[in-house]
Amino acid sequence: MPVQDLKGRQVWQRRSGRESLAHWVMWLIGVAVFAYCWQQISASTTWFFVWDAPRIANDIWTRATPPRWEYITQLGKPIWDTLNIATLGTLFALILAVPVAFLAARNTTPSVYLVRPVALLIIVSTRSINSLIWALLLIAIIGPGVFAGVIAIAIRSIGFCAKLLYEAIEEIDDTQVEAITATGASRWQVMAYGIVPQIMPAFAGIAVFRWDINVRESTVLGLVGAGGIGLQLSSSLNVLAWPQVSLILLVILAAVVISEWVSAKVRGAII
């Protein structure tokens, strides 16, 4: 325990001298890095616009309120599209994620050194690229539309679902698998009766969780042209129709809150 001697009185200290010096140096480096980064940002900022920001914000606010309520009649189809992108995307992602998860889990992979790294690579690369970037890419390849959105969401979700699923597979109880194996079951039967029942709750939870995230993400996919309500948002923004923008934002907010509520309810019912 570090104790400081203060004129003959022993005073408890949280850290020894060397430790506190190390802490101090660490903080110094951190602050220096932050200051440098801030300087860079400030250098590429037009400060005149920033000082003007409150006025602009106020201006936008007065333009955007009240929302143009009658515009909601035109939002039915985009909302349906958004829901489809999220749901079908999640569905495709789950179909693709299951084999990847089984190949990535240490206890079910056919080969730890050959197949597992490939599966992990698929998981990392699909996970680390945002769905908007996938959508951009797919629009360049297969053209704008809802279909590109579905595929973008599907690809983006593979990594997430497969990662959580393979962690669930690695945590299963081995004795059950052993029991099924002992009855003379084949490899596929072991999977169907020994492993799948154990990961089913996790699987359902992951599916609903990801669906919730996907509703959130699919609302903005339209910004790059991949269908859904984001398309309306971007066209309204382009013509500076702020009352429509505010209505669309409210609708998106409602969709996000509702999907979160549904997902929480369903997960509560499963677990």
Place this chain on the structure above:
Amino acid sequence: MSDVDLRVGKPWKKPPLVQRTWLRWVLVIGVIAYLVAAYMTIEVNWSRVYEGLERGKKFVLAFTDPDFSSRSTDIWAGMIESIIMTVTSSVVGIAISIPIALGAARNIAPLPVYLVCRSIIAISRALQEIIVAILLVAIFGFGPLAGFLTLSFATIGFLSKLLAEDIESMDRSQAEAIKASGAKWLQWINYGVQPQVMPRLIGLSIYRVDINFRESAILGLVGAGGIGATLNTAFDRYEYDTAAAILLIIILIVMALEYISGIVRERVQ
């Protein structure tokens, strides 16, 4: 007993996933109806998709031969800007979210403070980064400042919520012991609460740095600075080899961050 009698002599059948029969059928029919309706309303231009496959192949092949050099200055500048945005927004976001997390923990904050902090978290979580970025770009003009503010705002919602949950589930007796020694409020937080939640705070912070970097890659699409603008241009010009190079760099950095965060979290916990 009757249950056993019913089962003896019959082959075993796997129990259905949903126990109630009517609910099972409602679910099955509902799902099929939905899928049919969804399929009917999605217009897929298959000939366009077929044409695109050629380009898709080109893109996949571009990954084997990414072009780092011809746009290297743009890539470099964009990456640096993304990293700078990540660092500043993480620092500021974490610094702001700690007091908000304290306010959003019911066992520390009084009810009015709790409600205010919880509503800040709710707003920040409900609004997506890209939408916030659009609004902030409209207000503050193009450039990394809008991106920095967006990511800081998003960090608050994420970090405060999870940290507040951790504070709420902390061990009361430790905090009480510090209080009993006559500590002031700040000392109580510093010695009673902080050591308990520190591992989680560090883990979450590093995870958030990781997320912020990934998000900073797309903010450029709406003009909020970072690598996204370069990437968007590369796609628009069908320069798949440059796009592949940028994506590879993003994946590499994310992998590195994930690796580092794994090590740090292991050491802290």
